[in-house]
Structures are given as C-alpha cells and as structure tokens.
Amino acid sequence: MGHDQAQHGGKFAWSELDIFSAFVYGFGDLNCHQKHERSWVINENQMPVCTRDIGIFAGIFVGGLIFRKRGLNRWTIRDSIISVLPDEKVEPFYFNDRRFLLAFGGIALLLLPTALDGGIQAVSDYESTNLKRLITGFPMGVGVGLLFAGVFAANPKPFEFDAGRVILPANARLVPSVEPTDDKISEIATQTETDTTAGDSEE
Incomplete structure (x- = not known):
C-alpha cells in the first residue's frame, strides 16, 4: 500500500496526501493496482481505481x-x-x-x-x-x-x-x-x- 505512482507514470504516493485524499486513494489501493496507464485522469487527478x-x-x-x-x-x-x-x-x-x-x-x-x-x-x-x-x-x-x-x-x-x-x-x-x-x-x-x-x- 502507498506505492509510488512515479514507478508507473504517475506523480504521487497516496500516503503523502492529505487525510481525506489519502483515505480515498488508500481504499482504492486495497482492491486495485492503480496503474497510471490503466486509470483515468480527471482535472489532473488520477482516479483512485482503474x-x-x-x-x-x-x-x-x-x-x-x-x-x-x-x-x-x-x-x-x-x-x-x-x-x-x-x-x-x-x-x-x-x-x-x-x-x-x-x-x-x-x-x-x-x-x-x-x-x-x-x-x-x-x-x-x-x-x-x-x-x-x-x-x-x-x-x-x-x-x-x-x-x-x-x-x-x-x-x-x-x-x-x-x-x-x-x-x-x-x-x-x-x-x-x-x-x-x-x-x-x-x-x-x-x-x-x-x-x-x-x-x-x-x-
């Protein structure tokens, strides 16, 4: 959990975000690989799940x-x-x-x-x-x-x-x-x- 998205083309690790955002992305991390290339980016934000x-x-x-x-x-x-x-x-x-x-x-x-x-x-x-x-x-x-x-x-x-x-x-x-x-x-x-x-x- 909390893997660095920079390894997959992204720009963040959810553990470095504010509490609310970290919870959302942490929940996504429980059930999703969160690979950048398989996820949508909306308003410069990668979605928490693919x-x-x-x-x-x-x-x-x-x-x-x-x-x-x-x-x-x-x-x-x-x-x-x-x-x-x-x-x-x-x-x-x-x-x-x-x-x-x-x-x-x-x-x-x-x-x-x-x-x-x-x-x-x-x-x-x-x-x-x-x-x-x-x-x-x-x-x-x-x-x-x-x-x-x-x-x-x-x-x-x-x-x-x-x-x-x-x-x-x-x-x-x-x-x-x-x-x-x-x-x-x-x-x-x-x-x-x-x-x-x-x-x-x-x-």
Missing part, C-alpha cells in the same frame, strides 16, 4: 438497484437471485430443477467478459484499452451486485422458518432439509393427543 474497477463498482450499484426493484426474499440464495427475472421466463428451470444452474451459471456468464479480457491480457501480448476494461468490468459488477443482494436478502425468518410459505414460480415448493427438533416433535405429539382427547369427549 477503469475496470470503475466499471465493476458501477455494475455493483446497478445490480443492487435491479434487486431492490425486482428482487424478493425466497428463502434460498439461488431462488432470491432468480427472483429478479420474470416468473414466466424461469418456470422451465423450476420444472427441471435447474435453478442452481440458472442463478450461478448466469452470474458466471456476467463474470466471463472480465475473465477473458484480463486473462488473455495476462498471458499474451494482447493489451486491452481503458474503454474495454470499463465495458467488460460493468457486467461483472452487475453479477457481484446481484450475488451479494441475494445473499443478504435470503432469510427464512420472515416465513417463520416454514418453507411451505415460500411462493415460487411454476407452483414449485421448497423441501425443508432440516429434520424436526425434539421439541417440535413433542409439540406435535402433544397437539395430536389433545385433539384425540377432545374427539373422544365429544363422542
């Missing part, structure tokens, strides 16, 4: 907005992610139980442009451009944004831990994978005994 990261952060913001507008808590992460898509479009994936493929395969496809652009650049003489980095970073950010939104949204508590209350496309239902606890079994047995006693009394 153009690809700008695309990624913009995509995360858009992914969050999409989930906020269309996303639902559907108990599981995969079903919560899928909820941003129209129900009628995803019904075939529920009929064939390919929801995992749709949710995480879709996110993988959104990551692919960045993986290809950055990967090919790393192992060959190909050199991307800042515009390409921005464009390929954006879908990755959307995927990351949707993933994090799905992770934070998925919560069984609003359904009182009853998977049968979750409404899914194609009238699909979640199957609880957790066995009933001893307390729950005792509660059911007590209720059954009470109902039986009440029935005998009526006779």
Whole structure:
C-alpha cells in the first residue's frame, strides 16, 4: 500500500496526501493496482481505481438497484437471485430443477467478459484499452451486485422458518432439509393427543 505512482507514470504516493485524499486513494489501493496507464485522469487527478474497477463498482450499484426493484426474499440464495427475472421466463428451470444452474451459471456468464479480457491480457501480448476494461468490468459488477443482494436478502425468518410459505414460480415448493427438533416433535405429539382427547369427549 502507498506505492509510488512515479514507478508507473504517475506523480504521487497516496500516503503523502492529505487525510481525506489519502483515505480515498488508500481504499482504492486495497482492491486495485492503480496503474497510471490503466486509470483515468480527471482535472489532473488520477482516479483512485482503474477503469475496470470503475466499471465493476458501477455494475455493483446497478445490480443492487435491479434487486431492490425486482428482487424478493425466497428463502434460498439461488431462488432470491432468480427472483429478479420474470416468473414466466424461469418456470422451465423450476420444472427441471435447474435453478442452481440458472442463478450461478448466469452470474458466471456476467463474470466471463472480465475473465477473458484480463486473462488473455495476462498471458499474451494482447493489451486491452481503458474503454474495454470499463465495458467488460460493468457486467461483472452487475453479477457481484446481484450475488451479494441475494445473499443478504435470503432469510427464512420472515416465513417463520416454514418453507411451505415460500411462493415460487411454476407452483414449485421448497423441501425443508432440516429434520424436526425434539421439541417440535413433542409439540406435535402433544397437539395430536389433545385433539384425540377432545374427539373422544365429544363422542
């Protein structure tokens, strides 16, 4: 951290800046190489992150907005992610139980442009451009944004831990994978005994 940008064509080390600027550039340094030739310069100031990261952060913001507008808590992460898509479009994936493929395969496809652009650049003489980095970073950010939104949204508590209350496309239902606890079994047995006693009394 605090690397000297003069080594990459820049003119500063963020550790030499004022506290506010140092915080901004220090945050960028945590997740970005901050290479001068891969960053935009605005008003003679190099941005704290490269153009690809700008695309990624913009995509995360858009992914969050999409989930906020269309996303639902559907108990599981995969079903919560899928909820941003129209129900009628995803019904075939529920009929064939390919929801995992749709949710995480879709996110993988959104990551692919960045993986290809950055990967090919790393192992060959190909050199991307800042515009390409921005464009390929954006879908990755959307995927990351949707993933994090799905992770934070998925919560069984609003359904009182009853998977049968979750409404899914194609009238699909979640199957609880957790066995009933001893307390729950005792509660059911007590209720059954009470109902039986009440029935005998009526006779």
